[in-house]
Amino acid sequence: MTVRLEQLRRCHFAVDLGAARTRVYVKGAGLVVDQPSAAAVNTRTGALIAVGEFAERMTGRTPSYIRVVRPISGGTVVDIQMAQRMLRHLLGDKMRRALRRKPRLRGAACTPHDAGPLAQRATIETLVGLGARRVELVDTLIAAAVGCGLPVEQPEGMMIVVCGAAHTQVAVLSLGSIVTAERIPVGGEAVDNAIVQHLRLEHELMLPSQSVRPLQLALSGNGLTAHGPTSTEIHGRDVATGLARSVRVDTAAVRDAIQTPLTGVLDGIGKVLRGCPPDLVADLADRGIIMVGGSALLPGLDQMLRQATGMPVNIAERPELCAVQGIGAMLEGQIEPLVLDPLAA
Template sequence: MSCSSLEALTRCSVAVDLGAARTRVYAKGTGLIVDQPSVVAVNTSSGALIAVGDAAERMDGRTPQHIRVVRPVAGGTVRDIDMARRMVRSLIGERLRRVRRRRVMAHAAATVPHDADPLACRAAVETLTGVGARRVELVEAPIAAAIGAGLPVAQPEAAMVLVCGTTTTQVAVVSVGAIVAAGTVGLGGDTIHHAVVQYLRNRHELLLPSQEVRPLHLALLGSGGVGNGVYTGLIDVQGRDVVSGLARTVTIDPEEVRSAIQTPLTGLLDTIRTVLLRCPPDLVADLADRGMVLTGGSAVLPGLADQLREHTGMGVRLAQEPELASVNGLAALMAGRLAPNPAAEEEAQGPATAGAARDALSGPHPLSGDREVIGAPESGAAADAVPVPGQEAG
């Protein structure tokens, strides 16, 4: 797939991470201005938007027949361009009006999966041009996440990053600013959630509403269930009895969740092994020392890190703010850096490499290679563009 050069990315003023779970928008000079669920509630009779983001997500499973809750993004790819446009326009419209700068959406950056085909890339571009962007630069999600996690992507040594999404997980090994080997598995937070729900149904005869699975995971996080393999305390789970249909509370040991997610993790472990087999031996040796870094909203799932550590024998580290790694990586690229901040860049890349990366603004960066930059035509914003101060809509 195509990818943009570092020089082109520095001209961007807005970065958009369109995920299946959440949409995040970063504005240069302002910071993160949108962090909302990628959900739309629409009236099927009139076609009118009822709600977007948090408000729409709260409606899921609770709406009458004439209101449909839509998730226009799946696996990091836009599936419904029209709904995605309307969602993004609604989420960023008012916020961009508060950013009192002319043509703030003129040049945008966005992430796409490593294995995205041309149609998927075009869908991402058309979504953003539909809300006012005149040009869109695309960056592979593992590259953005690796940079956002502070990995030394410009160095001639291996760095493994996992982008743990809602429906898919991308596994990539990065070296010298490019992806050496990568794989994608159809396993994400939703898969883990489903495994937990099925376990509670089969083992405890308890039906757990889908919206209660995440609070359960958050409770498990508070019990020490992330990364360290140590689980303390019992968790009360409320649901509906399978037999009687009445509300019931059961108490579970957090260790039960570990066994519940073992089966769906098999596919992820296989993908990691396949990616390692595709890597040159020298890079595999680097990974034996450095291990892997987990990014994405599902990276914090209880038991994930220690299960990977146990079954691969590699070190596993959770990125700082893993859910923001991709958008933070885009923000760094927009600033002409290969790390989230200058200090991290100097530490991760070394002064010489970091300086060379900044000097690369005058020419192609390893991210681009000889690949064509994907972008919309420079002229003619879409008719339904988001209005910004000093610029009429239209």
Template structure:
């Protein structure tokens, strides 16, 4: 992947193909697209019915011949054709007209750490369908660190944890490069799955995807820890609709198990770092980014396990694309490390 800022300065658009949401940043304009990475398809005709928020509203509520799909998983395109069609509809006519005025459009895209060549090629093909003649690929970890305002260009250690829907990436950066990094398949989806399984085993309740929303609100509110929240779902035995009161403290215990995978990844990254960089981190702490960074108790859990200060970025869900936009607009300059002449 490239991190040549001179090449990024020539780009016009930055794209973050996330498992949960797709975001598009237009140079000198800002964030113009922030929609769920979902598409509703008529399986009888193959036609695209809805994308983004509209498709999200259809999830779990469609007849058999309409299917809501995710063409992107873990930051990797798994269905190139559907991802192209989805992105084409998410990008409105105004943006497409601006792109058509630049026949040699260059685009930048965030990709997960150590993305396979086939995943890189898939991202290039998706953006190529929109008219991009050249695609620059940037590691999501570096883009997110820039978007958080971390001094990644300095010879100081900065630690970033990007918590996505399908995976979590951990890295220590210095001098604009990754010193050590890990990626684990634990994210917001795994947390939701743990909550659903907890309700099924403890309350014999099958919860719809929309039913997680009131639980999320309760878990995110520190004033409601240990309180009970009303959740509606389907009874496992009778199949009828039923409402139960769920203790938020018990739900927090249920999500503790998948979150330990994130702690293990942080420990492995710290063991790979030189002692001087680890000493820097003791003072600077850890920055959390990504859509799942606000999971309840995640920052406290990491702080207790590592002994380091943990902070959550101001806008953790958009850090990657905003950081990519900052590099594209030339708002970050690396240290000059020119060869010394004797």
């Protein structure tokens, strides 16, 4: 990672393109953008109406000629032109003028582990549209590990679990590199969908998409643990009549519905551990697992992983910002590379 760190120190800004939120870090200014990855478009004229929080609130509440789109899916740009327009509006005219004044503007971006060439190219093209002359790509796992304070450059094994909206990434790191990793197509959205489907099938209730997060409603208290509340009240729309209705939901049944998508996360962690050298697994038994990402705050998920693996599980401070803070620390030169000098003959 020595060469990459030297290149990152020359960058002027960094972008973390997530399925749920987009974050932009500007060198010397810190985190300047932290908004949902959403944009509202007038389909008649093609005009951009709103981006970020306002566009998110418009979801499900717009007339037929206004469409809320998400140009980023699973950390991958699926609509380059719309992603560029969204980023321009999120940055604002003042910040964009300040960036354009930089000679040979350089940018950096977080990319999911094992992102394909097309996904990497789409990310690069998005930042080039902002005026970047050169774009450096950083693995989200490395950036998140740096952001939560892990000594990634040391010859010690450490496991990090990045819980995103669309994917969960699991990796074991050592000497600034990824020893073994796995990307699981299960995230916070899959858990939310499992709850929504459970309420639709068992209670014939449809939840509003944006008024409240169904996960936070159904999993109050201790969440996934059996010590949580036995029931909770949910408000939504009746499937048959279309009228507003409230039902009392058994949280034990909700926990069972959530187990199905979370089983994939446990399988991914087991696969990563089986692919690790024994010495690194011994380090993990002492150091444990670090959870980052917005979905790491799912109530009781850390206890579930602790019981399944038998290892300590800790949630990073402000886990949703670890990736952008890590790549920001690399831009600011706060991370010293490990220099391995060959032994003299």
